Amino acid sequence: MTEATYKKTLDHNYIIFPIPEEMDIDYQINMISENEIPGLIRLQPHYDQDGPQLYYETSSLQPLKRMYEHRTISDKEIRIILGSILSVYRSLRDYMLDDSHLLLMPEYIYVDAGSLKPSLIFLPFYEQERNKSLLGLCEYFMARSSHEGNDPDMLSYRLYHLVRLENIVPADIQKLLDEPADNISKPEQTVLYDDPAEEEKIQPSSVPANIKEAVSEATGKKSFPLIQLFTFILGLILCLVPGSILRISRSGKLGGLALMLTGLILFILSLKNKTKPAAKKENPQETEAEAGEFDAYFSESNSGLQQDTDDSYGRTIFIESDPGSIEGILIEKTKKEEYPISSIPFTIGKLKERVDLELKDRSVSRIHARILKKDDKYYLQDCGSTNGTFINGIQLQAEETVSLEKDDEIGIGRVSFVLA
Numbered sequence: 001m002t003e004a005t006y007k008k009t010l011d012h013n014y015i016i017f018p019i020p021e022e023m024d025i026d027y028q029i030n031m032i033s034e035n036e037i038p039g040l041i042r043l044q045p046h047y048d049q050d051g052p053q054l055y056y057e058t059s060s061l062q063p064l065k066r067m068y069e070h071r072t073i074s075d076k077e078i079r080i081i082l083g084s085i086l087s088v089y090r091s092l093r094d095y096m097l098d099d100s101h102l103l104l105m106p107e108y109i110y111v112d113a114g115s116l117k118p119s120l121i122f123l124p125f126y127e128q129e130r131n132k133s134l135l136g137l138c139e140y141f142m143a144r145s146s147h148e149g150n151d152p153d154m155l156s157y158r159l160y161h162l163v164r165l166e167n168i169v170p171a172d173i174q175k176l177l178d179e180p181a182d183n184i185s186k187p188e189q190t191v192l193y194d195d196p197a198e199e200e201k202i203q204p205s206s207v208p209a210n211i212k213e214a215v216s217e218a219t220g221k222k223s224f225p226l227i228q229l230f231t232f233i234l235g236l237i238l239c240l241v242p243g244s245i246l247r248i249s250r251s252g253k254l255g256g257l258a259l260m261l262t263g264l265i266l267f268i269l270s271l272k273n274k275t276k277p278a279a280k281k282e283n284p285q286e287t288e289a290e291a292g293e294f295d296a297y298f299s300e301s302n303s304g305l306q307q308d309t310d311d312s313y314g315r316t317i318f319i320e321s322d323p324g325s326i327e328g329i330l331i332e333k334t335k336k337e338e339y340p341i342s343s344i345p346f347t348i349g350k351l352k353e354r355v356d357l358e359l360k361d362r363s364v365s366r367i368h369a370r371i372l373k374k375d376d377k378y379y380l381q382d383c384g385s386t387n388g389t390f391i392n393g394i395q396l397q398a399e400e401t402v403s404l405e406k407d408d409e410i411g412i413g414r415v416s417f418v419l420a
Contacts, residue, residue, distance in 0.1 A: 008398035012383040019052040025124035039088035065106035072146035104133040105400040330417040346371040363413030378404035
């Protein structure tokens with residue numbers, strides 16, 4: 001396969017493949033260029049001084065290989081990426097296109113940096129059997145997995161051995177992806193509700209036998225002594241109402257009187273207990289003090305985060321790592337803040353989860369540029385940024401890599417640094 005080249009225009013980035021001579025691929029080129037096929041990067045044929053070219057727009061996308069150069073990939077991320085690729089296979093059938101023309105090498109699978117949803121390149125003059133392409137991709141997943149490569153429970157390991165079998169179809173792979181993750185434990189008695197109002201309903205299994213007692217304990221309030229009051233009133237009625245059976249004999253009168261007095265005493269005692277002060281609550285000042293101690297703890301824990309709040313270009317956050325691993329230093333020109341180059345490659349952008357130096361500025365792309373190092377020499381590479389990467393005022397082309405020297409000025413959008 002011919003090596004790809006890259007091109008940047010004012011607002012777009014492209015990966016370009018030259019069309020080999022005498023290739024009869026008109027049907028496939030027309031089908032891809034004239035239709036928006038889900039999961040495929042749109043193709044734009046061009047004819048210039050270098051001959052016929054196939055342009056694939058990669059604006060706002062990143063190669064899968066770049067995303068995991070010094071990061072591991074989780075089973076969840078594998079499910080997202082591979083599941084989307086299987087969806088592309090289904091889309092191709094609708095357009096009578098052969099999936100053997102898909103580029104499934106990590107350097108040519110382009111993903112959205114935030115969602116990881118892939119967009120694939122359909123290259124008409126490239127051909128490789130589907131399972132062989134998937135096998136190579138699963139080998140890449142195994143190498144970048146967060147588990148050990150020989151763990152039989154690892155998703156990439158199981159995928160690899162499944163794809164090696166003969167007569168495997170995408171439905172078999174999808175079935176494995178749909179299996180629940182073995183390493184996720186479900187919490188006991190956890191109930192999820194679609195309707196937020198349902199959350200306020202008490203589940204039958206959690207209702208105590210004595211509801212009033214449970215409510216009283218939860219609220220700190222005592223229920224009114226109705227039973228004691230009822231006993232007193234009943235004894236009073238039996239003693240005073242004319243014709244009562246208790247008034248016929250002396251023992252009956254004494255029994256009614258005893259019932260009335262018992263109810264009255266119990267009622268008075270219950271009222272006395274009800275008026276007792278509630279248990280002493282926490283001192284608000286003590287609570288505030290404890291909260292202040294936690295705030296101080298988190299403030300100290302986050303002392304490694306250096307923040308630049310200069311409104312001239314936004315907010316810069318550098319997540320500091322082990323000082324012993326520093327490869328070099330970037331000095332921001334406006335405020336002279338220093339940012340150690342803590343790892344190689346050193347990625348710069350505004351997508352916190354995927355970069356080493358986060359720049360909160362609208363001119364900065366999610367993954368904007370990288371600093372590389374080879375043979376003790378630094379290099380700067382543009383990562384398909386929208387607003388450009390500059391060295392000493394000269395803009396790099398998309399994916400272009402240039403050497404860096406001490407005191408070179410690096411422009412990331414409108415944010416400027418000097419390499420020290």
